[in-house]
Amino acid sequence: MQIFSQPNYDFLRWRWHAIALSLVVIAAGIVLMATRGLPLGIDFSGGSSMVVRFSQDVTLDQVRNAVAALPGEEVVQQFGDPAERRVLIRLPQEEGVEEGAALEQASLRAEQALRSAGLPAFEVDNRELVGPVIGADLQRRGVYATLTSLLAITIYIAVRFRPSFAVGAIAATLHDVLVTLAFLMLFRYDISLNVVAAILTITGYSVNDTIVIFDRVRENLRSRRREPLAQVVNLSVNQTLGRTVITAGTTFLSVLALYLFGGEALEGFAFTMLVGVISGTYSTVFIASAIAIILSNQRGGRRPQAAVAPTAPSGEASERQAGRKPRRARAS
Amino acid sequence: MMKNLKWRIALIAVAIGLAVWAIVPPAEKIKLGLDLKGGVHLVLRVKTDDALKVETDTTVDRLRDSLTRAGVAFTKIEATSPTEFRVEGIQDDAAFRAQSVDAETVYDRTSEAGGYSYRMKPNVVNQLREETVAQALETIERRVNELGVAEPIVARYGPQDQILVQLPGVSDVRRAKEIIRSTARLELRLVEQGPFPSSEAALQAYNNALPPDAEILPGRSEGGGTAGAGSAVYYVVKKVPVVSGNDLRNAQQSLDEFNRPAVAFTLKQDAAVRFGSFTEANLGRGLAIILDGRVMTAPTIQGRITDSGQITGITREEMLDQVITLKSGALPASMDYLEERTVGPSLGQDSIRAGITASLAGLTLVVLFMIFYYRLTGLNAVVSIVVNLLILLGLMAAIPVTMTLPGVAGFILTIGMGVDSNVLIFERIKEELTTSRGVRAAVNAGFDRVWWTIVDTHVSSLIAALLLLQFGTGPIRGFAVTLIIGLLSNVFTAVFVSRTMFELILSRRQQAQALSI
Numbered sequence: 001m002q003i004f005s006q007p008n009y010d011f012l013r014w015r016w017h018a019i020a021l022s023l024v025v026i027a028a029g030i031v032l033m034a035t036r037g038l039p040l041g042i043d044f045s046g047g048s049s050m051v052v053r054f055s056q057d058v059t060l061d062q063v064r065n066a067v068a069a070l071p072g073e074e075v076v077q078q079f080g081d082p083a084e085r086r087v088l089i090r091l092p093q094e095e096g097v098e099e100g101a102a103l104e105q106a107s108l109r110a111e112q113a114l115r116s117a118g119l120p121a122f123e124v125d126n127r128e129l130v131g132p133v134i135g136a137d138l139q140r141r142g143v144y145a146t147l148t149s150l151l152a153i154t155i156y157i158a159v160r161f162r163p164s165f166a167v168g169a170i171a172a173t174l175h176d177v178l179v180t181l182a183f184l185m186l187f188r189y190d191i192s193l194n195v196v197a198a199i200l201t202i203t204g205y206s207v208n209d210t211i212v213i214f215d216r217v218r219e220n221l222r223s224r225r226r227e228p229l230a231q232v233v234n235l236s237v238n239q240t241l242g243r244t245v246i247t248a249g250t251t252f253l254s255v256l257a258l259y260l261f262g263g264e265a266l267e268g269f270a271f272t273m274l275v276g277v278i279s280g281t282y283s284t285v286f287i288a289s290a291i292a293i294i295l296s297n298q299r300g301g302r303r304p305q306a307a308v309a310p311t312a313p314s315g316e317a318s319e320r321q322a323g324r325k326p327r328r329a330r331a332s
Numbered sequence: 333m334m335k336n337l338k339w340r341i342a343l344i345a346v347a348i349g350l351a352v353w354a355i356v357p358p359a360e361k362i363k364l365g366l367d368l369k370g371g372v373h374l375v376l377r378v379k380t381d382d383a384l385k386v387e388t389d390t391t392v393d394r395l396r397d398s399l400t401r402a403g404v405a406f407t408k409i410e411a412t413s414p415t416e417f418r419v420e421g422i423q424d425d426a427a428f429r430a431q432s433v434d435a436e437t438v439y440d441r442t443s444e445a446g447g448y449s450y451r452m453k454p455n456v457v458n459q460l461r462e463e464t465v466a467q468a469l470e471t472i473e474r475r476v477n478e479l480g481v482a483e484p485i486v487a488r489y490g491p492q493d494q495i496l497v498q499l500p501g502v503s504d505v506r507r508a509k510e511i512i513r514s515t516a517r518l519e520l521r522l523v524e525q526g527p528f529p530s531s532e533a534a535l536q537a538y539n540n541a542l543p544p545d546a547e548i549l550p551g552r553s554e555g556g557g558t559a560g561a562g563s564a565v566y567y568v569v570k571k572v573p574v575v576s577g578n579d580l581r582n583a584q585q586s587l588d589e590f591n592r593p594a595v596a597f598t599l600k601q602d603a604a605v606r607f608g609s610f611t612e613a614n615l616g617r618g619l620a621i622i623l624d625g626r627v628m629t630a631p632t633i634q635g636r637i638t639d640s641g642q643i644t645g646i647t648r649e650e651m652l653d654q655v656i657t658l659k660s661g662a663l664p665a666s667m668d669y670l671e672e673r674t675v676g677p678s679l680g681q682d683s684i685r686a687g688i689t690a691s692l693a694g695l696t697l698v699v700l701f702m703i704f705y706y707r708l709t710g711l712n713a714v715v716s717i718v719v720n721l722l723i724l725l726g727l728m729a730a731i732p733v734t735m736t737l738p739g740v741a742g743f744i745l746t747i748g749m750g751v752d753s754n755v756l757i758f759e760r761i762k763e764e765l766t767t768s769r770g771v772r773a774a775v776n777a778g779f780d781r782v783w784w785t786i787v788d789t790h791v792s793s794l795i796a797a798l799l800l801l802q803f804g805t806g807p808i809r810g811f812a813v814t815l816i817i818g819l820l821s822n823v824f825t826a827v828f829v830s831r832t833m834f835e836l837i838l839s840r841r842q843q844a845q846a847l848s849i
Contacts (some may be wrong), residue, residue, distance in 0.1 A: 049681065053678070065631050084682070114454045122677065126673075129669075129671065131669070131671060133670050146799075149800075153796065195807045201800070212785055215785040243755050247756075250749075251745070251748035253701060254748030255744070257691075258698070262741065263686030
């Protein structure tokens with residue numbers, strides 16, 4: 001069985017359309033971020049959140065009214081299955097509060113408010129209090145980890161393949177991070193620790209996909225020395241299309257299971273992964289190779305001589321060669 | 333060829349056997365994180381400045397003493413920050429320098445108009461901070477052990493002055509937090525005057541000019557219980573304690589003469605000698621028993637006391653907590669809570685159930701898809717996913733790696749992304765089948781050609797996962813470790829296990845013409 005039998009789509013013809021579409025999505029995300037601000041969860045912004053389980057049914061409005069008088073802007077949400085009667089209450093970082101004993105003040109006051117509001121009995125299932133020091137520290141480390149990860153992968157690809165490919169792969173990955181952020185903004189998810197973990201996973205996953213195509217390009221370059229790079233890349237994208245789509249499919253299926261059944265606590269993570277998997281597959285096919293080609297073309301029109309493996313005199317020999325350790329494409 | 337195959341099958345069987353042996357029984361072998369088991373995760377910051385301040389204050393006191401004793405004139409000596417102090421109005425420079433030699437081993441001196449300013453040497457500052465955190469860590473460990481929590485974690489965390497405390501299954505979080513944090517600095521000091529109803533009244537008794545060696549401390553009203561605003565009392569006490577926390581040998585539960593809860597404490601040998609002569613010299617005066625800057629009781633000294641004392645007028649809960657904190661020793665500095673995450677056991681249970689449901693659903697979907705799409709060869713992929721998951725769980729149990737909620741996500745991702753290598757190989761075999769000569773050659777070519785692709789993809793994923801490990805706190809680390817182990821064992825299952833299965837199937841047939849793929 002085969003999804004695509006002998007696929008031969010001209011992906012590269014659409015490269016400018018694809019880049020334009022992606023830019024629109026990313027721009028929309030950036031506009032949302034600029035106008036609304038990045039919706040940092042309490043992991044990064046500091047503040048308190050608590051999950052309260054009531055013994056009898058309550059409406060969210062009842063809970064909202066109970067905590068309305070507290071300082072700052074509270075968020076009250078259903079947490080998980082309504083039958084569990086769990087409600088998530090998030091309280092902002094209090095202004096000018098010092099570290100220390102004050103950390104739990106907001107949540108204690110919220111508990112007090114719920115108790116005096118005449119709501120049914122409840123117990124606190126989960127309480128998270130994050131001080132500004134920890135939040136700022138995590139913010140720094142999150143940004144640092146994402147950027148270092150991108151840089152390390154770029155270097156690896158530049159060494160294993162060639163610099164223009166590294167730029168293509170990293171552009172595709174950065175694209176996925178930005179598109180995912182745009183969708184998180186659009187669907188109003190908070191940037192929590194788990195979401196950042198998912199974004200970092202996406203960087204690995206997206207590059208994964210791209211590397212499979214680049215590996216094929218490298219292999220094909222050995223046997224098709226006379227063809228223009230664009231044609232070889234397009235052929236490689238087509239040859240690996242089945243694998244790209246199936247892998248995206250299986251990853252999507254497992255993340256979908258996580259999204260549907262994994263529970264409230266992992267929902268943000270699963271949503272981020274869902275968007276990231278789709279964006280990662282799209283960027284692999286349309287963005288990564290397009291940018292690699294655009295960059296290669298700018299540097300001389302035809303592909304550089306040095307990219308050809310020196311010990312591949314004929315097609316037959318190069319096929320055997322391809323099975324073993326591939327030689328590094330040396331930069332000219 | 334056949335012999336080779338047998339060895340490979342044996343190796344795979346051993347790997348599976350070891351993994352199963354490591355996992356069974358899962359409830360005992362797989363360690364669950366706080367987010368699944370319930371409990372509290374705390375991050376504290378040790379205010380190391382406190383310890384520096386103590387060092388500077390002590391140095392200032394000692395220098396003032398020795399200057400006074402040696403009759404060296406100066407107008408003022410005071411601490412200006414936790415690490416700095418200043419001496420002003422020195423007449424006889426040579427005589428002063430003779431007294432300040434000691435201080436200058438720890439502090440750097442700079443000349444100022446009519447005096448000197450001193451700043452603690454940077455290496456001393458670092459060393460003191462380091463010691464303070466290490467000491468705080470030990471003290472917290474002892475207290476946590478006294479609390480009787482199973483499998484607690486107390487460890488250094490992130491930047492140098494932070495400490496992580498994880499207490500699984502603790503129900504009374506507030507009490508645990510108080511016990512961990514209370515400085516438990518016990519001091520016995522002589523009472524100058526008191527009690528007074530307010531600090532203003534205390535000040536007025538001295539015409540608003542306290543003697544330089546005394547200070548006002550809050551106390552608690554007689555009769556015990558928590559002191560409300562109305563019943564607050566204040567004492568004027570000496571600044572220098574006769575006995576401090578370091579002199580304490582032991583503390584235990586006790587009762588006072590009215591059968592009310594009390595904490596009895598005993599002193600170390602040398603402190604007992606000092607305390608004996610002190611009480612003898614101060615018969616009839618008040619002795620303040622001060623805990624964390626608060627006068628607990630201030631009994632009158634009735635006779636010579638050597639090595640024991642009592643804290644009275646407390647509730648039963650206070651008694652229990654104070655025994656724990658006093659026994660485990662005083663903290664060298666006060667601490668702040670930076671982060672607290674509490675998960676109730678019922679939420680943890682629900683998360684485990686959701687995690688298992690999601691894993692099974694993910695596995696089922698992927699298995700169905702692989703068999704539908706690759707037919708019999710799909711079974712091959714299914715076996716390698718299952719073996720991969722077994723090895724992953726086995727290694728997690730053996731290392732051990734704590735299973736957290738994000739770890740569950742890593743587990744499910746391993747299911748989805750793990751088949752990637754299989755798909756890569758299968759698709760290549762399909763391609764080779766159209767061009768190449770026979771099934772066996774196609775299978776071999778398929779595996780050989782994608783090997784370096786698999787290496788490249790795994791290395792890039794590992795880079796991302798390793799940085800995640802660097803970035804992550806508790807739960808995220810669980811996710812990163814799960815991903816890393818999953819990636820590594822995936823290379824083994826997707827390449828080695830899967831290839832062995834192909835060869836096993838092909839070896840059964842004389843002339844393999846078709847492959848169900």
